[in-house]
């Protein structure tokens with residue numbers, strides 16, 4: 307590759323403007339970093355310090371043992387930076403296996419971080435242990451991809467919420483836990499709340515289970531909510547209700563939300579910023595309007611082209627003259 311400052315030969319196309327950090331300036335402030343990531347600039351830029359910030363997160367998983375050979379290592383996440391601000395939703399999108407849940411699990415410190423740094427309100431909390439870890443889990447909560455698996459089927463809602471309230475030191479004793487659980491159920495619009503307290507998870511619909519997952523996360527009174535595919539298991543008619551609830555909780559509880567999803571359409575509607583992951587890397591990021599309405603990375607374009615889009619289909623049918 308030629309030096310950025312060598313003069314252009316006659317007829318040679320103009321090189322993109324390049325600064326000393328190796329970033330290539332594109333039009334309208336869009337920048338391509340030296341790793342090839344397209345950065346439109348986040349809507350949180352200039353908002354001050356984030357509630358939770360990750361710098362250079364890396365996750366290696368060890369492969370299975372193969373006889374006498376050394377176990378191979380698989381890098382599932384390859385240096386992800388992100389920041390979550392209170393009162394805002396950031397979407398993390400990408401195809402299956404791109405590393406979204408692994409990023410979420412590292413942010414929640416459910417799995418060890420191989421490399422990188424986590425900052426909570428500016429304090430380094432990477433791989434926190436003991437009391438520091440307990441304090442961290444009070445402030446950063448995650449709802450898991452599969453609410454069927456994450457709610458223990460042998461316990462009633464009253465026990466599930468009461469236990470979360472007790473663990474996080476928010477209520478003690480049966481009466482206090484029941485009163486606090488009722489408040490949590492109201493927050494997630496399960497009405498009348500008393501009706502839900504004594505049910506088992508299998509007696510709830512998928513949407514109700516997801517609401518219980520949110521209620522359990524709220525029991526800790528967190529600042530950060532990591533919502534891993536909260537609607538992927540749900541009927542399309544229920545999805546909007548649950549995403550509206552996530553949006554409402556983000557504002558009413560002033561939460562910094564990471565919304566992990568395959569669905570670019572809902573990321574456009576419900577998030578302020580979007581990060582697109584591909585093979586363990588963030589390849590494009592910016593405000594959700596910029597990334598989804600004006601995608602610049604080849605992979606984001608492919609992801610959008612693969613997404614079902616009834617309007618685009620109708621337009622194509624009209625162009626082809628189909629009925």
Ligand SMILES: Nc1ncnc2c1ncn2[C@@H]1O[C@H](COP(=O)(O)OP(=O)(O)OP(=O)(O)O)[C@@H](O)[C@H]1O
Pocket residue numbers: 367368380382400401402403404405406407408409451568
């Ligand atoms: N515990 C583990 N051990 C080994 N490999 C793992 C482990 N967890 C995840 N992986 C691998 O890491 C990669 C990323 O997985 P991850 O679950 O983060 O993807 P994802 O983007 O959340 O996918 P999906 O959209 O299907 O939920 C995958 O190749 C997966 O097989």
Ligand SMILES: [Mg+2]
Pocket residue numbers: 406407408451535
């Ligand atoms: Mg996942």
